[in-house]
Amino acid sequence: MNYIWTYLKRYPKYIVIDLVMGMSSVLINLGLPTIFAYIIDKAIIPEDTQLLYRLGALMLAVIVAGAAGRIMLSYVASKLTTLMIKDMRNDLYDKVQLFSHHEYEQIGVSSLVTRITNDAFVLMQFAEMSLRLGVISPMMFIGSIIMIILTSPSLAWFMLAALPILAFVIYFIAKKSRPLSEVQQTSLDNINQYARENLMGLRVIRAFTREKFQEDRFKNEVEDYASISGRLFKLMGVASPAFFHIIIWMIVLIFWFALKPIEAGELQVGNLVAFIEYVFHALYSFLMFSNMFMMYPRMSVSAKRLEEIMDMPISIEPNLDGITETETRGYLEFDNVTFAYPGETENPVLHNISFKTKPGEIIAFIGSTGSGKSTLVQLIPRFFDVTLGRILVDGVDVRKYNLNALRQKVGFIPQKALLFTGTIGDNLRYGKYHATDKELERATDVAQAKDFVEKTQERYHSFLAEGGSNLSGGQKQRLSIARALVKKPDIYVFDDSFSALDYKTDAELRRRLKEITTEATTVIVAQRVTSIMNADQIIVLDKGEMVGHGTHDELLANNEIYRAIAESQIKNASLGE
Numbered sequence: 001m002n003y004i005w006t007y008l009k010r011y012p013k014y015i016v017i018d019l020v021m022g023m024s025s026v027l028i029n030l031g032l033p034t035i036f037a038y039i040i041d042k043a044i045i046p047e048d049t050q051l052l053y054r055l056g057a058l059m060l061a062v063i064v065a066g067a068a069g070r071i072m073l074s075y076v077a078s079k080l081t082t083l084m085i086k087d088m089r090n091d092l093y094d095k096v097q098l099f100s101h102h103e104y105e106q107i108g109v110s111s112l113v114t115r116i117t118n119d120a121f122v123l124m125q126f127a128e129m130s131l132r133l134g135v136i137s138p139m140m141f142i143g144s145i146i147m148i149i150l151t152s153p154s155l156a157w158f159m160l161a162a163l164p165i166l167a168f169v170i171y172f173i174a175k176k177s178r179p180l181s182e183v184q185q186t187s188l189d190n191i192n193q194y195a196r197e198n199l200m201g202l203r204v205i206r207a208f209t210r211e212k213f214q215e216d217r218f219k220n221e222v223e224d225y226a227s228i229s230g231r232l233f234k235l236m237g238v239a240s241p242a243f244f245h246i247i248i249w250m251i252v253l254i255f256w257f258a259l260k261p262i263e264a265g266e267l268q269v270g271n272l273v274a275f276i277e278y279v280f281h282a283l284y285s286f287l288m289f290s291n292m293f294m295m296y297p298r299m300s301v302s303a304k305r306l307e308e309i310m311d312m313p314i315s316i317e318p319n320l321d322g323i324t325e326t327e328t329r330g331y332l333e334f335d336n337v338t339f340a341y342p343g344e345t346e347n348p349v350l351h352n353i354s355f356k357t358k359p360g361e362i363i364a365f366i367g368s369t370g371s372g373k374s375t376l377v378q379l380i381p382r383f384f385d386v387t388l389g390r391i392l393v394d395g396v397d398v399r400k401y402n403l404n405a406l407r408q409k410v411g412f413i414p415q416k417a418l419l420f421t422g423t424i425g426d427n428l429r430y431g432k433y434h435a436t437d438k439e440l441e442r443a444t445d446v447a448q449a450k451d452f453v454e455k456t457q458e459r460y461h462s463f464l465a466e467g468g469s470n471l472s473g474g475q476k477q478r479l480s481i482a483r484a485l486v487k488k489p490d491i492y493v494f495d496d497s498f499s500a501l502d503y504k505t506d507a508e509l510r511r512r513l514k515e516i517t518t519e520a521t522t523v524i525v526a527q528r529v530t531s532i533m534n535a536d537q538i539i540v541l542d543k544g545e546m547v548g549h550g551t552h553d554e555l556l557a558n559n560e561i562y563r564a565i566a567e568s569q570i571k572n573a574s575l576g577e
């Protein structure tokens, strides 16, 4: 509830209107039965037509005012909750933007999506209900009880007898529904995850003819969700019929017990009608309030899941007051860097890595699968922070930079090219919004993408489907390289980005790259020796350790591991010829 309140209180004006409308609606509803009783006893039974018309008109005016108040109340409640969910989702999005890879892995992307969409929606439903009924129901209930006692103290004990039974039913339902709500939301996370996997991995699933397996997995989860939801709704569904039964039985009993006082002249017919109406109001508002109470566990599960996101400590702080300008550009240094993934401090993935580069230099990393190459380059733009040692960019520890300024200095080209829905131009300008057409052409030319871009019908205005799925792997990779070139960073990081290219394109691209990286450091992670043999420094990694450092010729002469890698690739290449 606190979580919802932190958002609602941002709009005090609407809260005041909500309270005023709620209170006036209560007063009107409480007044109506009394006016009605008065009409029966003073105008209908004595057949006073004049008074009947006057009181009828008054009653009509009160009813219209009540309806207008309720419409206003509903409007304000919807308006306030719409504003609330907008703010809530924006805050969640902003927070998720600050997450490092570690936080993403902790919660999981699918769960994050469910939380921002579904859990936020549950809170919105609860808040809307609370704003509409939260003020009215308790006040209406208390007001009705007072009016019941005032109207007929001798019949009032009915209510006192019925309330504990109702309270027990509500408590029972609320207690049972909380664990079910938790399982229901987790099941929704799983559905989301399977749906994502099934849609994104469609080609692999078809290639391995695993459609049935994936479908069964998805269907089982959907069935689990349906069964949990069914149990939850059954539980909630029991409440209303049970309540209405109790209300009807009470009214029958009231009539039964009212016969004697009416015969004895102790109770008037109008008062009996008003009494029954107050009983109905009291029980109905109790029912409405209990609906909120029963929804509360579901809401608190969702609120907890959202608070988990908002309260999650950020491992990579954006360091907004950090350094944004440096005197030099394009210098990179690893100073005795050791790194272990969060939660795995016992098993570092990188050990004591040290090297230095200067503008215009190419440094390359090679080594077997899992030797730590990708991990190493991810430390430069601070996707993770070093465990020991330090990384210096232009002589400044990367942790001292304003995070955006640091990342602006780095052009990162990941192993798997990822493009966004939009035109080729939009994608190329991703790192430099105002890049000119000339800059785009230069970048695509160097990245060996110009030919195919110019062959497309609308060139830089050609539309790319989701993730660039209407391009080949090599074309996507070339555009992803061109996107980094447009940005003109001080440090280029190619994380195995050349492997999707054929040998000829790879060689041509690297040759042209030299033209525009004269003032930058180029870091290359590669599998192929041919991709890195011209590098100024090559570092050979094995199980996270530097086991070789030098030029291609030096390593060929002195480093067994490097020689073995090079020989195996040359053999394979000649076998392929």
Ligand SMILES: Nc1ncnc2c1ncn2[C@@H]1O[C@H](COP(=O)(O)OP(=O)(O)OP(=O)(O)O)[C@@H](O)[C@H]1O
Residues within 6 Å of the ligand: 105, 341, 349, 367, 368, 369, 370, 371, 372, 373, 374, 375, 376
């Ligand atoms: N997010 C992660 N959390 C925990 N461990 C990880 C994570 N990512 C990678 N690792 C582990 O770190 C080690 C190094 O992985 P890394 O991806 O850096 O190797 P690599 O040399 O780039 O491999 P490849 O050539 O196959 O891409 C591996 O043992 C891997 O299991």
